[in-house]
Amino acid sequence: MKYFAVLLPMKDEEKSKEFRPAHLEFLARMKKEKKVVMFGRFADGAGGLVIYQGESLEDIESWVKQDPYVMNEARYYEIHEWDMVSE
Template sequence: MKYFSVFLPMLNSEKSDRFQTQHLEFLRKLKLEGRVYAHGQFVDGAGELVIYQADSYKQVESCVKRDPYVVEQARDYEIHEWEMVIENQ
């Protein structure tokens, strides 16, 4: 399983507010399926970061293209494979 960071930069804040509930429900379902590791907004309003777990870029892109924020053009997206490093303290 690989990790992918998905940056969802703001395109339209009004649409983002309007489709927030649908977006969060979409992510909740994916989290229950084990596809979303974590997500959260940037406090400066630039957008959101979602960390997906998947076997391939194409799997993640397929999910992202169904996100209500993307479908409704409230947010754009950038996908990057991410190597997570956790060090023992």
């Protein structure tokens, strides 16, 4: 299993407010399915970060494109494979 850091920079603040509940529901579902490890917003309001786990970049991108923030153009996204160190 690989880890991927997904940055969600702010694109539209009003849309972000509008779609926040749906975004959080989506992430909760993905976490329950063990596709999301952790997530949170940046304290400065610039966006947020989601750590996904999956087999491939293609899998992760297909999931990210289902996020209400991305679907409704409230946020951009940027995906990076992440080599997590747990020590």
